[in-house]
Amino acid sequence: MRTRRSEWLTVVALEAWLPVVLVVAWWFGSASSTSVYFPPLSSILGSFAHDWLNSAGLASNLLPSLELLGLGFGVALASGVVMGTVLGLTPALERASRPLLEILRAIPGVALLPIFIVLFGIDQEMKVLLIAFGSFWPILLNTVDGVRGVEPLLFEVAEVFRFGRIRRLLSVVFPGASPQIFAGARTALSISLIILVVSETVGGNGGIGYFLLAAQRNFAISSMWGAIVALGILGYLLNIAFRLIERVILRWHRLQQTRLGSEK
Amino acid sequence: MTIHRSPTGPNSAHTSSAVILEARGLGHSYNDRAVLSPMDFTVFEGEFVCIVGPSGVGKTTLLRCLAALQPSTSGAVYVRSERVTQPTAGVALVFQDYSRSLMPWSSVLANVALPLRAAGSSRASARTDALRALALVGLDDVAAGMYPWQLSGGMQQRVAIARALASRPTLLLMDEPFASVDAYTRADLEDLMQRLQRELSLTVLLVTHDIDEAVYLSDRVIALNGRPAHVADIVSVDLGSRRDQLTTKGMPEFAELRARVHGLIRGSRGTTS
Amino acid sequence: MTIHRSPTGPNSAHTSSAVILEARGLGHSYNDRAVLSPMDFTVFEGEFVCIVGPSGVGKTTLLRCLAALQPSTSGAVYVRSERVTQPTAGVALVFQDYSRSLMPWSSVLANVALPLRAAGSSRASARTDALRALALVGLDDVAAGMYPWQLSGGMQQRVAIARALASRPTLLLMDEPFASVDAYTRADLEDLMQRLQRELSLTVLLVTHDIDEAVYLSDRVIALNGRPAHVADIVSVDLGSRRDQLTTKGMPEFAELRARVHGLIRGSRGTTS
Amino acid sequence: MPSPIETFGALGGYLVTPLFWTTIAETVGTFLLALAICGVVGVTIGLAIGSSPIANQSTRFLFDFLRTIPPIAILPLVLLLFGPTPRMVLVVVVLGAIWPILIQSIYAARQGEPLLREMSRSFRMPRRWYILHIFLPGSMPFVMTGLRVGTTICLLLTITGELLGGAPGIGYQIENAQNYLDTPRMYAYVLVSALLGLLVNAVFWLIQRRVLRWHSSQRREEY
């Protein structure tokens, strides 16, 4: 168990040293800053603590955002993987729908927002769909490519042994495409956070994005930075959660990659 | 080990048994380069047929066409008189590239159990059957719990065999299934195949480049040759229904058959010499 | 084909030649599971040594440790008396899993030429050498222009051999290099290896599960056995320096040696029987 | 929403104006520059970091933190630093669009066949050869997907950046048309943007087909 602990310590140390160095540099670099837009880190951390490290701040600003994010990202993940799998398995359909998908993908957000407002209103539903729409694409593209990249021989194994549709998906397609699906989902996670902020400017029902923009408008620059810090940390924490899931699901892949699994 | 052939065994198959597999005018080209020129042959139920031929002649291609994994560019394949375009139930294939044919994300046990689960077995019975099949090919519980890529080449190959056996096929197509195992394991596996063929009245079509193996195992040997490949000859092996590694291989008929098959292949050798 | 051994040939190697490869207390464990118990042996310059042993005993592991691709968990490897921890110049390895060891994005020719180009050959001379090496193993220009995954298993394996040969090694480590080729190509390649070994005074360490092949090719056979594996015995093969597929394999000494090696391996068989 | 006829009508009308073409040129110029930067920097750094576990662990926090920050949050800051210049738009675009490419490249670095890595070691290939002939081709499948994701994000952010920074491009036209409810003009430019996206990605598809001809994802298509 001692080695396990020291392993953990190494991981934490490796992961922490650069952020610590940067924070220290930021702290001293900004200590005597007089620029309104670049306040000293001490005052940013003060705002951060004041705005976010209490139950009220979390309940009124963070929880609604997390809910939106969870729903939006969830919808994107589910629909991206499902549609990506279908398209990945039927190249003809994929080729046929490619132009349409590429066009949809390239609709600018400025134009998208009014369309979404008209179609879905200004409430939660619209925001969830907006987040889902934005973060859908990386998952879709990666799933399509991932599914198509699965070792062809394994598809033949599935055919010879006449796997049913479900078993084929669960035992061959998804595991085979999972490294790439994870890569897409990790990208999509951050995109969904970014779109969350944009979507919260509509309606104005609180949330971290609304808080950030309101702070910006009211020249509460430390609070704005505090919200950026909060967003960044949130992004980091969500990515950690993701990495933990990935560690379990892609265990085989990690082991296989690190010298055929013999060494850790 | 002595193999007792049943009276209805393969050597009488030509006359008494039904045709299980038939190739009619089966030919294949890759991008307009002909690999198999149209060929005809039949395999009878309960028969053990080996396919031999030089490297690159088209054995794998033929097997893949027979398994309906790849549409042939001419002719057709019939399984029990029905034309097949999709892999049929009861047919299992052991791939030549065994290491790629195992799912790296599943344990060995799960790899072997998967076809059983797909065929509707319960989790528990699939597990039992898979472990039994693994034991048949000489792999223990430790190996069953490992990932395929943690096993040696020969062990992986045996996992692929175990997977095919576990699925209880009636027609087993095997593509150089013993290429990576040592001489003893190979002999054991050969005898295992014979026993299974007899006991379960399995039909086996096995590609091999070991002519001794082909003669030892088969009721008939199909020799492929030429470019594009054609059937050079189909040799009936009448070594009786009781075979064993030492006695049979020592028989003068064995040496004779072996020489004959050798001659068939030698006919069209490539640039190697 | 008749192989003439040079007077300084391998059979006199033990006494007159220098040690090229030495394992001292070399052992290996995967995740605390011992696979190789510490072993010692030496290989002399110009010698042809085969390693035999049951499937899964640790032959590939041993070869990878000798090639310094994988740090051994105990002991050390010396090449020309220098301890190696990184792959050394002049050592080439043919992987057992040949199909994965070829780059799917390059043509066969490019695959074979790459080590040459990386070692500084000009494009033209790398091309010539690569084509020559491919011809040696029986692959023509058409095959050279294809992607590896368009070739048959045996052809891929020969590409892997050609790549190792093209790189002009002084020490060649081969892991079941002829497992997927037909009997004739195999015999040709065996004789090719002997010729190259003699002409270029190459040292070859070859893993095989074919005991005939081991005896036919080797000056010495290292038999591995047990779990964890240890060197059961090292058998000197004194079949003279002129060998040929028919005569040599017919010699009574050959049968004797073969039986002896068989016995060494049979010693510790697994659950298969 | 305007009918497609109105939209195409409006688009047809713009096709003959020089303003239309300078607008497109403006956007495409910034976009291509940003894409080049994101592509080169993102892929290089991503692959480098992905192949070094230590670098990967060290930069995780930084990257996961930074890529969560929305471009609109830092807009006042970049405006303060750069003013409403094309350079500001470029900074916003690069800061926003580099992440998908970077993250995918980090993943890409871990996709290669381990046996090929060993093969190159056993032949003692110099680093450069290993990277060029084994590492890069092996990573390409993931990198190409990342580039296709990143390209569109690059284009979208260019348009957003123009809009926010007031630079003359498609984004500005869309915003302006929106302000005066000139919906045909707005959708005409939306269409232009979408077509640009289609065009650029079509180019990427062609590249991908060529570069990954060997890969099973492309082989299957030929069946």
Next chain:
Amino acid sequence: ASPSSAAKPGGIVKASIVIGVGGQLSTADVFTGIDKGFFQKEGLTVTTTTLTAGASAIPQLLNGGLMFAAVDTTTAVSSTQQNVGITAVAPNTVGVPDDDGYAMVVAGANSGINSPKDLEGKKVQVNQLGGTAQALTSASITKDGGDPSKVQFVEIAPPQAIPALQAGRVDAVVLGEPNVTIAKGLGFKAIFNPEQNTVPKLPTFVFVTAASYAKANPQVVAQFQRAILASNQFDNANPDAVRSIVAAHTPVPGAVIAKAHLPLFGEESLTGDQVQRYIDFLVTYKVLQAAAVPKGSAVVWAP
């Protein structure tokens, strides 16, 4: 782009300045100032930069990319409150004291909304929750005998306001020209002018500059103030001239300009007193917190 200033006998320094304008009717005074020579008379050479987002003006003033920009008075006050280093120098527009004005609350023709009070129980768009538009509308409702707490205000950015109204996602929207005219063209009805009974004649938009700039160039600021006031007086007196100048300088469609209400421009110098009254109004409607609010005189530049 710092002004190339050189003292001239008449106390006028020549300077080049950049003014941030909002592309629409509200900064017509800057364009008339250019076209009618009011800036030139004060020795100022003016170029304009279009600002798309309101918040983007302040960073550019601070980094010297802009010398002056029009922002809403609330922004000027809160930036003073946060010590951003911005100071207000001149009025831009002031609240219109008439029924019809530059800013209007707009609703569907058959929505049954005819007066401020009718907004009770409705969903009303504002550009910023807790912002000026919400305060003005709330005050109008209160004055009409209604209860603003029964109104559901939602925040939607101006470009999306009319689409949201069209789609029925909100019942009423608070618009400024030329959007009021555009909305009317689409069949909507202007209900009331929220400025009429709340901030009549008080500066709703003001020109601001960086405090550091003002301190370094007091003469330029004074010249700018004189030029803008002259321009504003001219604009209020010559609406037709304003319309043609706006048509020449902005992309607003001519047909819209012809019908649009022009804003009312501030003709008097900006005073601390005016701003104080505006602040008091904002505090009453909780746009700003009473405790932290600066004095009106602190918002306005005093050399």
